[in-house]
Amino acid sequence: MKTDTLFKRAYNDALELISRLRQGDILPSENALAAGLRVSRTTVRKVIATLDEQGIVSGAGRHRIISRLVGPASRFPDAETVPAAVQGEKQCMEWMLRGDARAGSLINELELARQFGVATTVIREFLNSFQRFGLIERRPSGGWVLQGFTMSFALELFEIREMFELRSAHAFVDLPGTSPLWEQLQALRREHVALLEEVDARFHDFSDLDSRFHRLVNAAAPNRFIDGFYDIITLIFHYHYQWNKQNERERNEVALREHITYIDALLSRYPSVIELACRTHLASARTTLVRSISN
Amino acid sequence: MKTDTLFKRAYNDALELISRLRQGDILPSENALAAGLRVSRTTVRKVIATLDEQGIVSGAGRHRIISRLVGPASRFPDAETVPAAVQGEKQCMEWMLRGDARAGSLINELELARQFGVATTVIREFLNSFQRFGLIERRPSGGWVLQGFTMSFALELFEIREMFELRSAHAFVDLPGTSPLWEQLQALRREHVALLEEVDARFHDFSDLDSRFHRLVNAAAPNRFIDGFYDIITLIFHYHYQWNKQNERERNEVALREHITYIDALLSRYPSVIELACRTHLASARTTLVRSISN
DNA sequence: AGTTTGTCTCTTATGTACAAAAAACTTTTC
DNA sequence: GAAAAGTTTTTTGTACATAAGAGACAAACT
Numbered sequence: 001m002k003t004d005t006l007f008k009r010a011y012n013d014a015l016e017l018i019s020r021l022r023q024g025d026i027l028p029s030e031n032a033l034a035a036g037l038r039v040s041r042t043t044v045r046k047v048i049a050t051l052d053e054q055g056i057v058s059g060a061g062r063h064r065i066i067s068r069l070v071g072p073a074s075r076f077p078d079a080e081t082v083p084a085a086v087q088g089e090k091q092c093m094e095w096m097l098r099g100d101a102r103a104g105s106l107i108n109e110l111e112l113a114r115q116f117g118v119a120t121t122v123i124r125e126f127l128n129s130f131q132r133f134g135l136i137e138r139r140p141s142g143g144w145v146l147q148g149f150t151m152s153f154a155l156e157l158f159e160i161r162e163m164f165e166l167r168s169a170h171a172f173v174d175l176p177g178t179s180p181l182w183e184q185l186q187a188l189r190r191e192h193v194a195l196l197e198e199v200d201a202r203f204h205d206f207s208d209l210d211s212r213f214h215r216l217v218n219a220a221a222p223n224r225f226i227d228g229f230y231d232i233i234t235l236i237f238h239y240h241y242q243w244n245k246q247n248e249r250e251r252n253e254v255a256l257r258e259h260i261t262y263i264d265a266l267l268s269r270y271p272s273v274i275e276l277a278c279r280t281h282l283a284s285a286r287t288t289l290v291r292s293i294s295n
Numbered sequence: 296m297k298t299d300t301l302f303k304r305a306y307n308d309a310l311e312l313i314s315r316l317r318q319g320d321i322l323p324s325e326n327a328l329a330a331g332l333r334v335s336r337t338t339v340r341k342v343i344a345t346l347d348e349q350g351i352v353s354g355a356g357r358h359r360i361i362s363r364l365v366g367p368a369s370r371f372p373d374a375e376t377v378p379a380a381v382q383g384e385k386q387c388m389e390w391m392l393r394g395d396a397r398a399g400s401l402i403n404e405l406e407l408a409r410q411f412g413v414a415t416t417v418i419r420e421f422l423n424s425f426q427r428f429g430l431i432e433r434r435p436s437g438g439w440v441l442q443g444f445t446m447s448f449a450l451e452l453f454e455i456r457e458m459f460e461l462r463s464a465h466a467f468v469d470l471p472g473t474s475p476l477w478e479q480l481q482a483l484r485r486e487h488v489a490l491l492e493e494v495d496a497r498f499h500d501f502s503d504l505d506s507r508f509h510r511l512v513n514a515a516a517p518n519r520f521i522d523g524f525y526d527i528i529t530l531i532f533h534y535h536y537q538w539n540k541q542n543e544r545e546r547n548e549v550a551l552r553e554h555i556t557y558i559d560a561l562l563s564r565y566p567s568v569i570e571l572a573c574r575t576h577l578a579s580a581r582t583t584l585v586r587s588i589s590n
Numbered sequence: 591a592g593t594t595t596g597t598c599t600c601t602t603a604t605g606t607a608c609a610a611a612a613a614a615c616t617t618t619t620c
Numbered sequence: 621g622a623a624a625a626g627t628t629t630t631t632t633g634t635a636c637a638t639a640a641g642a643g644a645c646a647a648a649c650t
Contacts, residue, residue: 001603001604001605001637001638001639001640002602002603002604002605002638002639002640002641003603003604003639003640004639004640004641005640006640006641007640007641029593029594029595030594030595031593031594031595039641039642040641040642040643041595041642041643042640042641042642042643043640043641043642045595045596046640046641061594061595061596061648061649062593062594062595062648062649062650083603083604084603084604084605085603085604108630108631109631109632110630110631110632111631118604118605119604119605119606120605120606120632121416121603121604121605121606122603122604122605124420124632124633125419125420125423125603125604128420128423128424129423129424129426131424131427132426132427132523134519134520134523141611141612142611142612142631142632142633143612143631143632147519153519156518156519156520157520159518160518160520160521163458163459163462167458223451223454223455224429224442224448224451225429225451225452225455225524226455228427228429229520296607296608296609296610296633296634296635297608297609297610297611297632297633297634297635298609298610298633298634299609299610299611300610301610301611302610302611324623324624324625325624325625326623326624326625334611334612335611335612335613336612336613336625337610337611337612337613338610338611338612340625340626341610341611355625356618356619356624356625356626357618357619357620357623357624357625378633378634379633379634379635380633380634403600403601404601404602405600405601405602406601413634413635414634414635414636415602415635415636416633416634416635416636417633417634417635419602419603420633420634436641436642437601437602437603437641437642438601438602438642591650592649592650593648593649593650594647594648594649594650595646595647595648595649596645596646596647596648597644597645597646597647598643598644598645598646599642599643599644599645600641600642600643600644601640601641601642601643602639602640602641602642603638603639603640603641604637604638604639604640605636605637605638605639606635606636606637606638607634607635607636607637608633608634608635608636609632609633609634609635610631610632610633610634611630611631611632611633612629612630612631612632613628613629613630613631614627614628614629614630615626615627615628615629616625616626616627616628617624617625617626617627618623618624618625618626619622619623619624619625620621620622620623620624
């Protein structure tokens, strides 16, 4: 059976939205709510029906009003608002990248499914879509082998990353001066500077900025294969660094400064300057990743 | 229910194997058969049981003899020896690359499943594993959008291919003279020359040679992401050219000659010569692909 | 006339069932 | 005592069922 996590998230969001209104206010139309909660009207109607049952709204048709304001206690627990696939994915990722499993070992679908409390279908679908990240491989006779997040994986990943990044950085120079990307790059530079000023408190925000910056560089000459590759990078960095907290603040501060240098290089439009800044940043990113694996 | 296509294939193979023996011969051991038919002993036992039922072998335990030789009529039809997943995959590929479907249109799992006579699970699994080829994309709200085999797809594909191929070609030069790859390259060159001599009759064999050559070049500096990318190339070429027969012989002959030049360049170990040969070949391969799309 | 809601249909997500195939273990035979 | 055959246990591939959610159309309201 399909899970109703989407409904539960929408319900929580609806409570949030209502809390900004007053008692007696008219409930927004179903279409408006659907747009606001980013779900279909079908789901909105289910949410409204539940709110009605709970006595939070009353009336029918287009005469619904908010009859009672409620606190956050009546929300569904956050854990129930994630679809099974996402939940399974998260746990699988953790299981793989944390190194609970050794490279070369076989993956047992049923065992994983039981361990993570989802159906085998979910695990299988995850494994299938996860194949492209190169961390697992299908055996000819069926089943999956774990390749694992090894040193060679990291090195091969970075080899490609360097090729792609240099290519995109050089393509950026060829953009016409009127391209909106230049303005976006300026904006991103300001965000970097702002983050650097409060780096002690906000260094966690770097990860997102990093991903956005590299994707912006790639936007200069879009290529679906490069975009797809950046999904891998983003995913690895997201999960891997989540569990490698050593020197996180320092690491991020260094990377922030390198990014700013790199952005300035792009803005200067001098190919040789860009190449230097790009290579410097990639080399230090590689060192960081490699070091975190060898520990 | 799981299909017994594997058993049927093994049974056919077993008949083949038996036809090379004489009546009254002792049947090879289960383990030997398992190795020969490349299936598990469980499946071999099922094959033997069926052969027994059919009166083709008789006796029990280790005293089984071949009691009757049969013609090819008693084989299972070939169509029944392909697993559902492979069958679905083939038909899906055809449906996509032949352009029966327009880019941007939604993919209906149930409809495809009915059309190809398989369960929706099979279609879904195919779509999942096929995602990495960049021809389809998942919508946030569920479902799939067809991106299609368009011109921009081909151009983006070739951009990456050029980067990878040049990188590998240059890495090849750095191989020590003792590397077995040099000998393999020589062997491949001989195969090219042999094929060129009979190109009129055997031009179909080029496709396989092409794939092997490019994979050999990549073997100089293995990288799993590049290998994965070559799966896409191989797949596209395999299916796409299957339906674009125009000038096939001429196309392949040109490519064969380019390959030989390219191989000689590699053997010469002069980077500039290699780069030229490599670029020439890639440019002509790109032109060929692009032309086949615009028609 | 254009929203808004009510109703119905179609599609997907996910759990479950079950046969096929693999793998592990046990007994037999030479 | 080692290889072969017999037996049991696991695991995977595929079908199918069903609720959730999206979307289309019709009716009702302002």
